[in-house]
Amino acid sequence: MQIDCTERELFIFKKIANASEAIHVQSYLIGGFVRDKIIGRATKDADIVCLGDGIELANAVAQRFSPIPNVAFFKNFGTAQIKLPDFEVEFVGARKESYRYHSRKPDVEPGTLEDDQNRRDFTINALAISLNKEDYGTLIDPFNGIQHIREQKIQTPLPPAQTFSDDPLRMMRAIRFATQLGFTIEEETFVAIQENASRIKIVSQERITDEINKIMLSPKPSIGWDLLSKSGLLQIIFPQMMALHGAEYVDGMGHKDNFYHTLQVLDNVAAKSDDLWLRWAALLHDIGKPPTKKFEQGHGWTFHGHEVVGARMVPKIFAKLKLPLYDKMRFVQKLVELHLRPISLTKENITDSAIRRLLFDAADDLEPLMSLCEADITSKNKFKVKRYLQNFTLVRERLAAVEESDRIRNWQPPITGEMIMQTFGLTPGKNVGVIKDAIREAILDGEIPNEYDAAFAFMLQKGEALNLKPVE
Template identity: 65%
Template sequence: MNFKDTLDKNPIFGIVAKSAKAVGFDTYLVGGFVRDLLLERPSKDIDIVCVGSGIVLAEDVAKRGGNLPCNTFKSFGTAMVKFDEYEVEFVGARKESYRRESRKPIVEDGTLEDDQNRRDFTINALAISLNEDNYGDLVDPFGGIDDLKKKNIITPLEPNITFSDDPLRMMRAIRFASQLTFDIDPDTFDAITENKERIEIVSKERIMDELNKIILSPLPSYGFKLLFTSGLLKLIFPEMQNLYGVERRDGKGHKDNFYHTLKVLDNVAEKSDDLWLRWAAILHDIAKPPTKRFNSKVGWTFHGHEDKGARMVPGIFKRMKLPLNDKMKFVQKLVKLHLRPIALVKKEVTDSAVRRLLFEAGDDIDALMLLCRADITSKDGNKVKRYLSNFDYVETRLEAVEESDKVRNFQPVITGELIMNTFEIKPSKEVGQIKAIVREAILDGKIKNTMEEALPFMIQSGIELGLTPIKDNKE
């Protein structure tokens, strides 16, 4: 099988081939780019292996490419050259061996065969020659082409060795299966199960990188089911594992919150590629296990799971090395508010409740409503239709109140500085109290967010707290 015609469509490969001839190194296009080329998937990351110094080859390529910058990493023997939107990484062919207590390999110079032997899966061990005498020829020592056709994830060498040497490859196997909707070979999957505890030697950051790629896959539930079945989920994300199972008492049971969460995640994935909205789907019911109670009259309850879940989010993010910034706060907000919109369906609910939701959700109200719709996982078509109709009504109310009051992300006209100047006081708890009283009055619809209405209300509120306003100097 030869890919010369395909390679000729991208001038990068011609430049690399000329450099390979000039420096005298056998050179190959390898790994994920070859796999994606065969699967007709777009890819901008190109990996080049040469039998020699990857840095020397990269420097020659950079020069031939128009004196492009060449980033070298001498301690790793790698280099990277950027061609417009393509990132081309160069490395010398190598063979690896491992110590049991570490996933960092002992690296030695090697041949192309050595380099392909160290690859994680057969579909990633494919190579295409960039050498003059066989330019474009496919090198496939482990039947990777057949595994691509069979949609099969399998290791090139004995899987127990592969996963024991580098346990992150267990996560990568599940990630590729989830991204590509491939199966994992039974022996390979058994080896993941047998070696699952080895994941403990992998850094949280590397694990989360793979987990996030699973979450961003087209059908993320598939990856999570593989994590669950293999036993990895319990080790890397015990809170999610705890959602699994149905308990029955006195003939009353509850839904399996693990599979419900996966369905919500898939529903969100159909509508949005936003990683953090998908995380909100994963965590929206995360506190159901610790809040679960049995009531003989009504059955199982999970009262307050939204509040407790929101309080759990920072701890989960911190332990899993996820960002503790606005991304975490976004997830926390959606977990906390995910039950609020459905409560607005009742006709007797006032505009005040609508204003409060708009105020608390702010610009994230659309993401919240998407999550709420995704949370409908009933198999009863009539019930789903009714729930969706309810959310249509809620969104109509939200739009009407927002149009009238412009309350989303509103800033009260009464500031702390104005309060301190009016009552001639320093920063104190009274300033915060008055700001809160004014904000609540605006959200309740008692006053409008204008100086004309808010200032007299603020002065009266201060007087009721025992403060004395100073007279206007202009009087």
């Protein structure tokens, strides 16, 4: 089979082949680069396995480039990396691995190419191409990886129970590859994931979350979340998501399955944005529904306050998953808390005050918030969807009009706390906050214009009501 490499890639591989011959080791291009070239995916890195010392080979290869690139090596792992312009190459000696039950860190010893292919996670990642003089360019496919690519199938080279028990992270990787590539997981392989799901507990949270984020950045992330659910992994790694599952009926009244609704919202966002954190906001926007679900006689199921409860859950979820706890978490938390607000603005007789408050609260995140709200329309009734989207268009127009006249987004009131303290001779304390909040609320409610003179006069009135007198 022909692998369609660029001239630049062929040039690099020839350098590796010549260096290998010079130091008398056999070398092979292996894994993801080969797979992606066959599939037609763009790739900017390659793995080289050699029957010998990978660090020695990397140094020999580096000497053949001008200027000589830096060789980053990791002696404990026997690996080395060369970063070339727009391309990275990693070198490692062929290895044979064995695992102890309570650890995913293998005992490693030098091995053959066959040993190294046996230790690979999936057949599509065990493909190798010889860089050796006698058979340069020959594809080595011991596990029918090419056929599995044609069949769009994820399958392990060895019995799947052994593969997943040895390194449980491979269960996450199977689901991630299925999501990224649009492949299916072979039946016996998926059953082995279900049977070994509890083994994921020995894997570090950072490694699990790295795979989750790769699923989140896939073209259709719902594939991965559905597989995580059906495999049993999701209950272990993210039980709050599993709690969204199911629809209950009382007196003939039910509610939608919030798990699959959430996945649809996530896909809707993914179709329009590759922003990882907007996608996380989509995933978590209804996370507060399970703890707020109630059945009200004559009315049906309610989820009152789920946006507030969900926003409170976000920091704990981010901490547990070891996601960024500052700006990214706050962005997601804000969108979860505000995601119902634009919907409420589609109703008739909404005041400018409500518009001002959304502009103030959303600030620079207004556009992603609106994108999330539009993605939250998952009705199968195309006429209803069209009507909702038309309503959101009107809301956008109203937001733009109020913003133009009031300039309220990212706004700070014209009277500061320092001005209040100077005017009344106060030190920091409760009265300063009361007056400052009252000025802000009066402007947002449209009681006074967003101007210094009006705000100053209002401040004096509020001070008088609190028995405060201006300093002479």
